[in-house]
Amino acid sequence: MTTPALRGPSGVFSAALTPLDAQLNPDHAAFAEHAKWLLAEGCDGIAMLGTTGEANSFSVAERQALLEATVAAGVAPEKLLPGTGVAAFTETVALTKHALSCGVTTVVMLPPFYYKGVSDDGVFAAYSEILQRIGDSRLRVVLYHIPQMSAVPISHAVIERLLAAFPETIVGIKDSAGELANMEAMVEKFPGFSVLAGADPLLLPLRRKGGAGCITATSNLVARDLAFVYAHADDAAKAAEVDAAQARIVAARNKASKYPQMASLKAMTAHRTGQASWMRLRPPLLPLTEAQAQELAQG
Amino acid sequence: MTTPALRGPSGVFSAALTPLDAQLNPDHAAFAEHAKWLLAEGCDGIAMLGTTGEANSFSVAERQALLEATVAAGVAPEKLLPGTGVAAFTETVALTKHALSCGVTTVVMLPPFYYKGVSDDGVFAAYSEILQRIGDSRLRVVLYHIPQMSAVPISHAVIERLLAAFPETIVGIKDSAGELANMEAMVEKFPGFSVLAGADPLLLPLRRKGGAGCITATSNLVARDLAFVYAHADDAAKAAEVDAAQARIVAARNKASKYPQMASLKAMTAHRTGQASWMRLRPPLLPLTEAQAQELAQG
Numbered sequence: 001m002t003t004p005a006l007r008g009p010s011g012v013f014s015a016a017l018t019p020l021d022a023q024l025n026p027d028h029a030a031f032a033e034h035a036k037w038l039l040a041e042g043c044d045g046i047a048m049l050g051t052t053g054e055a056n057s058f059s060v061a062e063r064q065a066l067l068e069a070t071v072a073a074g075v076a077p078e079k080l081l082p083g084t085g086v087a088a089f090t091e092t093v094a095l096t097k098h099a100l101s102c103g104v105t106t107v108v109m110l111p112p113f114y115y116k117g118v119s120d121d122g123v124f125a126a127y128s129e130i131l132q133r134i135g136d137s138r139l140r141v142v143l144y145h146i147p148q149m150s151a152v153p154i155s156h157a158v159i160e161r162l163l164a165a166f167p168e169t170i171v172g173i174k175d176s177a178g179e180l181a182n183m184e185a186m187v188e189k190f191p192g193f194s195v196l197a198g199a200d201p202l203l204l205p206l207r208r209k210g211g212a213g214c215i216t217a218t219s220n221l222v223a224r225d226l227a228f229v230y231a232h233a234d235d236a237a238k239a240a241e242v243d244a245a246q247a248r249i250v251a252a253r254n255k256a257s258k259y260p261q262m263a264s265l266k267a268m269t270a271h272r273t274g275q276a277s278w279m280r281l282r283p284p285l286l287p288l289t290e291a292q293a294q295e296l297a298q299g
Numbered sequence: 300m301t302t303p304a305l306r307g308p309s310g311v312f313s314a315a316l317t318p319l320d321a322q323l324n325p326d327h328a329a330f331a332e333h334a335k336w337l338l339a340e341g342c343d344g345i346a347m348l349g350t351t352g353e354a355n356s357f358s359v360a361e362r363q364a365l366l367e368a369t370v371a372a373g374v375a376p377e378k379l380l381p382g383t384g385v386a387a388f389t390e391t392v393a394l395t396k397h398a399l400s401c402g403v404t405t406v407v408m409l410p411p412f413y414y415k416g417v418s419d420d421g422v423f424a425a426y427s428e429i430l431q432r433i434g435d436s437r438l439r440v441v442l443y444h445i446p447q448m449s450a451v452p453i454s455h456a457v458i459e460r461l462l463a464a465f466p467e468t469i470v471g472i473k474d475s476a477g478e479l480a481n482m483e484a485m486v487e488k489f490p491g492f493s494v495l496a497g498a499d500p501l502l503l504p505l506r507r508k509g510g511a512g513c514i515t516a517t518s519n520l521v522a523r524d525l526a527f528v529y530a531h532a533d534d535a536a537k538a539a540e541v542d543a544a545q546a547r548i549v550a551a552r553n554k555a556s557k558y559p560q561m562a563s564l565k566a567m568t569a570h571r572t573g574q575a576s577w578m579r580l581r582p583p584l585l586p587l588t589e590a591q592a593q594e595l596a597q598g
Contacts, residue, residue: 024428056386056413059393060359087355087386089582094358112583114355114412116448122583129323129582149415151450152583283388283428284411284421284451 008142008171008194009106010212011044012203012226013081014219015052017266018066019277026058026066027277032073034220034269039079042227043219046075047108050083051149051176052217052262057282060091064098077103081215085110085144089126093133106140108174108215113150123152124161131166141169142215146176146198153177156189163190174198174215184209200226201250204242207233218253220265221272225249255299259292260285267293307441307470307493308405309511310343311502311525312380313518314351316565317365318576325357325365326576331372333519333568338378341526342518345374346407349382350448350475351516351561356581359390363397376402380514384409384443388425392432405439407473407514412449422451423460430465440468441514445475445497452476455488462489473497473514483508499525499548503541506532517552519564520571524548554598558591559584566592 016038019030035046048070049055049063058066063082071077084095084107092109099107109130111123131141143162147153154173162170175183176198183202186195187210194212197203203214203226219226225245232238256264263281267288270278279287288296315337318329334345347369348354348362357365362381370376383394383406391408398406411417411425430440442461446452453472461469474482475497482501485494486509493511496502502513502525518525524544531537555563562580566587569577578586587595 051413057388057411059387059389062387062389088358088361089356090358090361112356114350114448115583116450118583119585122585125582125585149413151415283424284414284417286418286421286424 005192006172006194006212007192008140008212009045009081009196010194012042012213012219012223012230013045013047013196013215014038014043014223015050015215015217016046016048017220017262017269017278018049018053019275020280020282021277024280024282026062028066028069029073030273030275030277031066032070032075035070035075038219038223039075041223043223044213045079045081047081047083047174047215050108050144050215051146052220052265053083054262054282054285055083056086057285060086060095063095067099067102067104071102078105080104081106081108081142083108083110083144085112087112087114089130092130096130096134096139097136100136100138105138106142106171108142108144110144110146110150111152111154113152116151118152120155120158123154123158127158127162128165131169137168139169140171142171142194142196143173144176145173148177156186159186159190159193163193172196172212178202180205183211187211200253201246203249204229204233204246217261217265218249218256221256221268222249222252255296259288259296263288264296267296271297304491305471305493305511306491307439307511308344308380308495309493311341311512311518311522311529312344312346312495312514313337313342313522314349314514314516315345315347316519316561316568316577317348317352318574319579319581320576323579323581325361327365327368328372329572329574329576330365331369331374334369334374337518337522338374340522342522343512344378344380346380346382346473346514349407349443349514350445351519351564352382353561353581353584354382355385356584359385359394362394366398366401366403370401377404379403380405380407380441382407382409382443384411386411386413388429391429395429395433395438396435399433399435399437404437405441405470407441407443409443409445409449410451410453412451415450417451419454419457422453422457426461427464430468436467438468439470441470441493441495442472443475444472447476455485458485458489458492462492471495471511477501479504482510486510499552500545502548503528503532503545516560516564517548517555520555520567521548521551554595558587558595562587563595566595570596
């Protein structure tokens with residue numbers, strides 16, 4: 001492994017699902033329980049309130065309440081990496097300041113995502129405005145590149161400018177576009193910058209190229225295997241075990257991809273926990289049918 | 300003209316720009332002044348806080364404050380059609396209820412726009428959940444089809460289901476995709492449903508096919524011409540004047556399209572009013588350069 005000292009998070013972070021009560025409100029108690037379970041399974045932290053966590057389907061107040069409840073339930077805030085990037089930069093500022101006030105130090109930040117076809121100058125200006133308004137030296141930001149959802153990609157040119165302007169604050173990127181070559185290029189180009197894979201099967205190859213780890217959805221099911229792969233990616237003595245763990249990760253991801261991924265992960269978590277609040281999603285996302293959920297539970 | 304009695308808004312509605320002060324906050328006074336000017340120019344109403352109005356770059360509180368200030372400044376709330384659709388349905392509910400509390404009756408509602416590739420069932424479920432939670436018989440909703448920004452198109456199948464489920468509430472659609480054929484098809488398929496063009500040059504041809512009017516961006520510059528075209532689209536005695544007005548509309552739109560449209564419209568409005576607050580945009584959108592703005596002012 002050739003990892004230089006990373007300035008940002010490293011390890012396995014779960015893009016945690018958010019359970020919902022019958023009124024489709026976040027189920028705080030079930031979420032905190034899940035976060036603790038994920039940490040016990042070997043996650044290094046919980047990237048809550050991201051795409052997988054349906055964050056953008058929650059109001060600012062709902063997001064803040066879930067974070068507060070999770071900390072109040074005993075999950076250490078330094079283990080939490082909430083998503084705070086929304087369409088309106090004033091709300092991104094508010095969410096990030098609130099997270100800092102809860103003891104969080106690292107957030108995962110989407111660029112503003114309503115307008116499409118925006119320039120690199122515009123993406124840089126947005127992050128710059130946000131970081132200047134927050135103005136808190138404690139803050140560490142993981143950028144969030146997920147063009148298939150945000151439709152606002154984060155280019156290397158933007159990263160370069162942000163690293164020059166905010167060298168202490170900009171510490172990494174979650175790359176959910178699924179192209180290993182882009183992740184490897186960032187590892188190469190930006191020493192010390194934490195490049196985190198957004199797709200579970202890519203943790204292993206990225207780790208072997210000096211990547212920092214992953215923030216992924218299937219971790220809701222196979223965190224233990226991901227933690228093993230992370231720890232032993234280059235350990236020749238454990239190659240067979242690593243391969244077996246990687247095979248389980250790929251299998252879990254494939255299983256969760258037959259039907260819409262988030263609904264599938266929720267159905268499988270409902271099956272594991274026996275808690276109905278895991279079956280629900282906020283529209284426009286919809287839960288699996290009973291038959292689909294049973295198929296996944298049995299398969 | 301074969302327009303059947305429309306249940307929704309008809310006429311020319313301006314997708315009004317939002318002026319910003321030096322801190323990038325909405326300039327309430329300048330906005331109210333602009334709204335009054337647009338009405339005086341012949342607009343039938345102001346579709347404030349839409350895509351052109353940078354609504355999704357403002358917080359919920361900022362949106363509510365601008366609406367309240369506009370009504371307080373003397374603009375009749377029944378002339379205002381604010382955008383209230385955001386990514387989180389609970390905030391869409393809150394914004395819509397707030398608009399109703401201000402005396403507004405008709406809103407323009409985007410579907411939740413963060414998740415992409417959502418099903419028709421999901422889009423229907425989102426609107427359904429929102430409308431049931433609002434539960435106010437006064438409300439009239441114009442759907443908002445702008446797939447190039449929202450990336451969540453509104454299909455005819457969804458409209459059909461919404462009309463069946465909420466026949467009093469769902470009264471029209473703003474179609475900003477720019478395809479006249481789709482607008483004509485909706486006029487044909489959904490009698491009484493207000494189909495509003497989102498592109499200025501399409502007001503004339505759509506009106507001649509029974510469309511309800513338009514909600515457009517160039518109206519910030521040429522509302523008077525749009526109002527003339529709307530009123531006289533089928534008036535053979537005024538064909539030459541209609542053609543001349545249409546030519547000015549097309550020219551204004553083309554002029555505003557050389558550089559990014561919203562920045563161009565703002566620069567031209569700054570030139571007309573002499574007010575600096577029209578030059579500013581919230582990132583990720585950026586203002587024109589001084590040279591670009593001067594070019595538009597002179598051209």
